Amino acid sequence: MLSAPAYAVDHVICVNNPVGVTCDQSFAFLGTAVNAADSNGMDDTIVLGPGTYSDGPYSLKEVGFHEALIGSGQGATFLTLPAGVMQIYLNVYNSTVRDLTVLMNGTTSTGDVGLDATTSMIESVTVDGSNTSSATGVFLDGSSISASTVDMARSSASFTTGINHLATGSVTDTTITASSAYYHSISGTTATLSRLKIYGAFAGITDMAGSVAVDDTLIDLGTTPEGAGLAAINDNNANGSKSIAADHVTVLGGGKFSVGAGAYARAPGALEHASITLTNSVIAGPETSLYVEATNDGAQGANSTATITTSYSDWSTSKVVQGPNGTAGIASGAGHLDVDPGFVDAAGGDYGLAASSPLIDMGAPGTGAPTQDLAGGTRVLDGNGxxxxxxxMGAYEAPAKAVQAAPVTSVTPDTTAPSTTITAHPGKRTAKRRVTFGFSSNESSVTFQCRIDKQAWGACASPKRVRVTRGWHVFRVRARDGAGNLDATPATWRFKRV
Ligand SMILES: [Ca+2]
Ligand SMILES: [Ca+2]
Ligand SMILES: [Ca+2]
Incomplete structure (x- = not known):
């Protein structure tokens, strides 16, 4: 991954007097600065003061060198253009872009792209295309973006795309609003998405080829019909596989015929394999939670396959469409719940888990990644104490709850006395000088007291041997339980030594 160059070693070009920067060269216009940087045979950092720059479009791409374009902050430094057809506001190659806003003109925006980045790193940038239609906010080719906002018109009629992502790269800590929020393509490449807030209409995350790994992300489809939160799909007769691995993703909203997660391998003239793995996730809004569809025309040599595998996730409905030459299936593993998620305040847009949520501590057991939730908070926490x-389950981890003391069970006081039974004794008439008694009680944990004739009660245990003189005798024994209750009717045996 490319890193931002240090000012000290770069050639610093200043535009419009940025504060606190030591400049090697200064210009009044950004267009002039970009032209200088693109042809000077060295790495450059262009630093922009606050203000609005509209003398582009800008293309920062000197082959063999790394360039950087750094503003004075989102909402302070604006790059914009007058209305025009099919224009790219900022085009960068092998560059870093940071701390600025690209403001897209909504007058004639069809085909426009706010920021087109190849093998570049975008950080803390806002692309505002909220008045556009049929436009794309950010085009990433082998590039990554973090801590940014891509704000396109969201209505289904606007046909906007938030981020179109080719090849490998990451999207992190970013909010995307568009009618179709995020696309990935290019076979054999993986895009890594973490901690995104996605407000879409037709589509949240769509993988057309290759793989997408997404974690700790909220996808809200609004009320648009036929939207899909997670879709592995390419209907263009393109062979190959598309797969999405979703962990801690929450899908909300969706109108008629909407789908939470859909794997589609249905292009007739292609051998397709579409798969989605859903773990620790929540499908709360769409009409059909999980949808798989597979078929082809029979001339592809094998079946097309569509598969969804879920575990430790909350979802309710599913649909399997298996046409000719298709293999479609849903594998529901351990930990499936079908419950109301119990959000903190869904109406107010807070999709954290309330203390009473049935999803708390119901995700996959064991530690490991991810270790942060969508809010950047710690995973994993003991949310049920x-x-x-x-x-x-879902994009947010509920706060830790103090460990509860073991519940105090109320003890009913023992007021029942034990009873005592003599289990062994001499005959009524015996010649023995020493006789033996055995005894027991109906309660365990008792002690015994014995008495012979008029002698005092004394502690004893079974068997008890007693020495007796000739004549009649009486042996008594009584049990005493742990609560101190004493048998009021001692067991008695009368006998005569002859
Ligand atoms: Ca240069
Ligand atoms: Ca937890
Ligand atoms: Ca717990």
């Missing part, structure tokens, strides 16, 4: 930290 049972002393064991287990991950929650």
């Amino acid at each position: 049972d002393g064991a930290a287990v991950r929650d």
Whole structure:
């Protein structure tokens, strides 16, 4: 991954007097600065003061060198253009872009792209295309973006795309709003998405080829019909596989015929394999939670396959469409719940888990990644106070709850006396000088007291041997339980030594 160059070693070009920067060269216009940087045979950092720059479009791409374009902050430094057709506001190659806003003109925006980045790193940038239609906010080719906002028109009629992502790269800590929020393509490449807030209409995350790994992300489809939160799909007769691995993703909203997660391998003239793995996730809004569809025309040499595998996730409905030459299936593993997620305040847009949520500590057991939730908070926490930290389902981890003391069970006082039974004794008439008694009680944990004739009660245990003189005798024994209750009717045996 490319890193931002240090000012000290770069050639610093200043535009419009940025504060606190030592400049090697200064210009009044950004267009002039970009032209200089693109042809000077060295790495450059262009630093922009606050203000609006509209003398582009800008293309920062000197082959063999790394360039950087750094503003004075989102909402302070604006790059914009007058209305025009099919224009790219900022085009960068092998560059870093940071701390600025690209403001897209909504007058004639069809085909426009706010920021087109190849093998570049975008950080803390806002692309505002909220008045556009049929436009794309950010085009990433082998590039990554973090801590940014891509704000396109969201209505289904606007046909906007938030981020179109080719090849390998990451999207992190970013909010995307568009009618179709995020696309990935290019076979054999993986895009890594973490901690995103996605407000879409037709589509949240769509993988057309290759793989997408997404974690700790919220996808809200609004009320648009036929939207899909997670879709592995390419209907263009393109062979190959598309797969999405979703962990801690929450899908909300969706109108008629909407789908939470859909794997589609249905292009007739292609051998397709579409798969989605859903773990620790929540499908709360769409009409059909999980949808798989597979078929082809029979001339592809094998079946097309569509598969969804879920575990430790909350979802309700599913649909399997298996046409000719298709293999479609849903594998529901351990930990499936079908419950109301119990959000903190869904109406107010807070999709954290309330303390009473049935999703708390119901995710996959064990530690490991991810270790942060969508809010950047710690995973894993003990949200139910049972002393064991287990991950929650969905994008947010509920706060830790203090471990509860073991419940105090109310004890009914023991007021029942034990009873005592003599189990062994001499005959009524015996010639023996020493006789033996055995005895027991109906309660355990008792002690015994014995008495012979008029002697005092004394502690004893079974068997008890007693020495007796000739004549009649009486042996008594009584049990005493742990609560101190004493048998009021001692067991008695009368006998005569002859
Ligand atoms: Ca240069
Ligand atoms: Ca938890
Ligand atoms: Ca717990």
